[in-house]
Amino acid sequence: MEKVVKTARKALVPLLIRDILAFVIIVGVFWLIGDLLSFASNKIVLYEGHIEGKTGIIRTKKLNSPLDKVQSVSVSSGLFGKIFGYGTITITTAASTIAFAGIKGANRLNELINEQVEKASEAKMMKQAQLMAQAMKQ
Secondary structure, rough: OOOOOOOOHHHHHHHHHHHHHHHHHHHHHHHHHHHHHHHHHOOEEEEOOOOEEEEOOOOEEEEEEEHHHHEEEEEOOOOHHHOEEEEEEEEEEEEEEEEEEEEEEEHHHHHHHHHHHHEEEEEEEHHHHHHHHHHHOO
């Protein structure tokens, strides 16, 4: 019977490193695809008289509301949102509440929406005043 001098095996550490890196890359690719789909499906358009928005691909939420029906607009952002200038803007109307996550310049958009809501409210009051004045003349 021969005496065993040494038994050698494949090194475990390089295999684990390779497998962990492969896992991280695969998860990263799926994460990237999800982020790109989220980027493509998250949109708010502010017009002078109304606001439109869409979020989601599979479970889609849409917003199409006159500005005088907007009840509140709020912005929230975490640490990275504050550093990189994005946040979640939540718009509440008479019919629904929709949150748009990851909106670039969310604080500025909040200000613009509030300005347009105020203009719409003033225009509505002016129109009502004109109608009342016309009714009183008759």
